[in-house]
Structure formats: structure tokens, C-alpha cells
Amino acid sequence: MSVDTASISSSVPPIATTSPQVPADATEPTVVVESVSISPILPAAGAAAATPRHIRLTSHAGGFGALPIHWGAATATERGPVVGTTTKRAHRNVIGTHSGSYSVYRALAVAAGALNPQHKADLTNTSPTDVIGPYPQWSEPGRIVSLDPWGATIANVFSNELAAGYDIRPTIAITKAHVILPEVIEALQSGRLKADGKFLTPNGAAIVTKAAIEPVWYLPEVAKRFGCSEADLRRVLFEETGGMYPELVTRSDLEVFLPPIGGQTLYIFGNPADLANPEVELTARIHDECNGSDVFGSDICTCRPYLTHAIEECIMGAQRGGVGLVAYSRKEGRALGEVTKFLVYNARKRQVGGDTADQYFARTECVAGVQDMRFQELMPDVFHWLGIKKIHRLVSMSNMKFDAISGSGIEIGERVNIPDELIPADARVEMDAKMAAGYFTPGAVPDAEELKKAKGRGLTE
Numbered sequence: 001m002s003v004d005t006a007s008i009s010s011s012v013p014p015i016a017t018t019s020p021q022v023p024a025d026a027t028e029p030t031v032v033v034e035s036v037s038i039s040p041i042l043p044a045a046g047a048a049a050a051t052p053r054h055i056r057l058t059s060h061a062g063g064f065g066a067l068p069i070h071w072g073a074a075t076a077t078e079r080g081p082v083v084g085t086t087t088k089r090a091h092r093n094v095i096g097t098h099s100g101s102y103s104v105y106r107a108l109a110v111a112a113g114a115l116n117p118q119h120k121a122d123l124t125n126t127s128p129t130d131v132i133g134p135y136p137q138w139s140e141p142g143r144i145v146s147l148d149p150w151g152a153t154i155a156n157v158f159s160n161e162l163a164a165g166y167d168i169r170p171t172i173a174i175t176k177a178h179v180i181l182p183e184v185i186e187a188l189q190s191g192r193l194k195a196d197g198k199f200l201t202p203n204g205a206a207i208v209t210k211a212a213i214e215p216v217w218y219l220p221e222v223a224k225r226f227g228c229s230e231a232d233l234r235r236v237l238f239e240e241t242g243g244m245y246p247e248l249v250t251r252s253d254l255e256v257f258l259p260p261i262g263g264q265t266l267y268i269f270g271n272p273a274d275l276a277n278p279e280v281e282l283t284a285r286i287h288d289e290c291n292g293s294d295v296f297g298s299d300i301c302t303c304r305p306y307l308t309h310a311i312e313e314c315i316m317g318a319q320r321g322g323v324g325l326v327a328y329s330r331k332e333g334r335a336l337g338e339v340t341k342f343l344v345y346n347a348r349k350r351q352v353g354g355d356t357a358d359q360y361f362a363r364t365e366c367v368a369g370v371q372d373m374r375f376q377e378l379m380p381d382v383f384h385w386l387g388i389k390k391i392h393r394l395v396s397m398s399n400m401k402f403d404a405i406s407g408s409g410i411e412i413g414e415r416v417n418i419p420d421e422l423i424p425a426d427a428r429v430e431m432d433a434k435m436a437a438g439y440f441t442p443g444a445v446p447d448a449e450e451l452k453k454a455k456g457r458g459l460t461e
């Protein structure tokens, strides 16, 4: 791949000038710098003072003992483990570190002296409650590019490597839970749901299997999904994060990136093994995080009502002999973040003419530059990890999600919209705008006149 040497060298001088290893030839300013002292820059505070007083740059190919990754290989042994820990840097075979955005908190814990950076996880009794796969999709070219299908079972499939001293961490964890939601209790009390003691207890607890998944990106295939070259993807990821991961541009041999973003959580109602059986009715919702509505009940959107409706549908599906799945992605505010989202709310409600559906997307675009950054291109990976071939009932109106899932080769049967009575009054603007933009609805699509009507509350109402 091509490397923009000008932009790399501009990030290096304060460090490189202190290093005796920098070559006189300035055309290759970074590739041989492995370790440089910058002790005057770091404050000597807490236990961090006991750590080595130099920074390890990783712009240097060929760590001793780093295992190769053959992404998409049929077996775990052929694929090789993802080693993103910093305890033994020579073993690292990826860019970035584990835990997504929480990698920064881990760094803070080390900086504060609360965490020994050499700590190795004791994985006793942490193995998955349910085994997922392996499924044929795991090794079909280009099917799974943004998570590690072997991420839940590293203790089994990489036991030899673990015994040899490789610090391999799970990127997926699977456990059991009871989830208790007021909407489900209300459905039970009103008779819409019936307790069976198997999927739903008499006190309204839904019995689920849940999985947490961290992002693991195979860069060559991620680039393909977004229609750009791998070199461009690497350069833009590097530049637009302020140069956070220099290896994106200096280490083209490292093809796997653990991005510092939120992951996904799965809630499975019924037997997880049934997800891969196209004969078993699957009810599924893919839900993108909306803290304001999901957790705090804000009524400007339909997120929580749609989520709890999907959970109700999943419970009923499981009780019919099927299986239910809610895949929850950390993509707050269309992946624009909550600050942008709240700015947009103000812009919508203060605009001349009030909060109208016809200006709904325009107001987001004015603030963010785009309508949406969720880009559903990577979303279907999780379905392929679960072995899913058919979704009988997709609880979503999003045409983007529908297109991404069906475009990835998964058959979709019925589409289930949110019932009108669950749409909060202030969320009518969003719902009308989305239906006019192509979201699925079995009813009438609002016309231009309808979209001009101010339906959202004012800011002080």
C-alpha cells in the first residue's frame, strides 16, 4: 500500500529527534523507530512512575513470535489467534487493543496506578454458557469481516497458544440472564403475553441468553464493504482520528484492527442453536443505541417503544416454538453521538415553522454534514456469526437494515412495523420523515403537505 510519508513525518519530529535510532535519511523517518525515551514529557505520578520511561512505537514489522492471522480460514488453528494485548508486545498481531472504546479507560487505570499493565486475565469459569458455531459462514469469503467468530471460544480453540504464553483475550462473552421490563410486565398484566415459566416467568422476567461482542475488523474486507481501497481506509482512519494508530499507515502487514468503538450486545429468546436452523421461526430486531429513549424514556423518538415491542414479539415467537433475537449496536444517535443529536433537537424545534417532518433529515445534515453515520454495511456480520440463513419476522422498518441484511444473502420473510399506538406524539415527526424516506410501512406514506405540518413539541412546552 502507499504511505503518505509527509503526513507521517510531520507527526514524528518531537519524538524522533530524541532517538539515536533515527536514520540520517529523512525519507523513511519512522519505520525503524521502535523505542524512544520521552521521559521529560510524562509526569512522574502514581505507580505509573514504576513503568518503563519510554514509549514503544510499533512502526516496526516482524515482532518475535507474532502468530499470523489467516482471516476466514476454516478452522481456528489455521486462522490463528487475535493477539491485541500489550503484555507481550512482540506477540501482537493486530492494530489497536481490546475492549473497544473502553481501551482508553484501561489506559487511564494504568496511568493512575490502579492496574498493572502486565495483568493477565484469569479466565477460570468464564467460558460461554452456549456454544455458537462453528458455521459455514465463518469461512465463506467476505461474510464476516468485523468480528472474530472464534472470539468466544479462545480458551478451547487456542489452548496450545495460551499454554505457550500467548496472552489471548476473548472478544465475545456469552451468558444467561433474566430481563425484567415494565412494558413486558404490562403486556403480561393486560393478557398480551402469557407466562410459561420457560421463556417468561409469572413475575415478568424474560429468560435470555446474551452475548457481548467487541469489534474486530479485517481491514481488506472492511474497505471492500465501503467501496474504497484498503490504503485509503487506513489513511483516513489514521488521519481522522488525529493520528491515533500510526500502524494503520506504517504496518500494512497487520491487517486486523481493534477499533476504539462500541460493540454489540445480543439478547436471544429461546435456544441459540435454533438461530441457525431456517426451519425454526426467527423473530429478530437489529436496534441501534438511543440512550435518551432506550434508558431514559425520552419521547422524541420511537426507540424504546420499538425495542420493547420487539422483545414482546421475540418472547411470543419463542413461545410458538421459534427463537427471538435482539441485536443491539452501540451507535448512539445514528453513530453521530449524543452531543450532535441534542444539537439537532434544538435546531429542529427552533427552526421557523416548528418541528416538521419535511426538515427532519435536513436539520441533522446541517449539523453533522450527513443524515446518518451508522452505515449498516457491517451489521449483518453478527447474523452470519450466529449461522442465520433466514429471518422469518424482521421487527424493523428501516430500509437500510433490510437492504443490508438481504444483500448479505439472508432471506427475510415478514417485516413487522411498530404499532401506531406505541408511537409517542412527539416522535410523529421522525416517523413521518422516515416513512417518506423509504422506511417500511403497511399503511399510507405521508404526502408533502402532511410533512410540512409542525407536529413536534416546542422546546419549552
Ligand SMILES: [Zn+2]
Pocket (backbone or CB within 6 Å): 290, 293, 294, 301, 302, 303, 304
Ligand atoms: Zn431514539
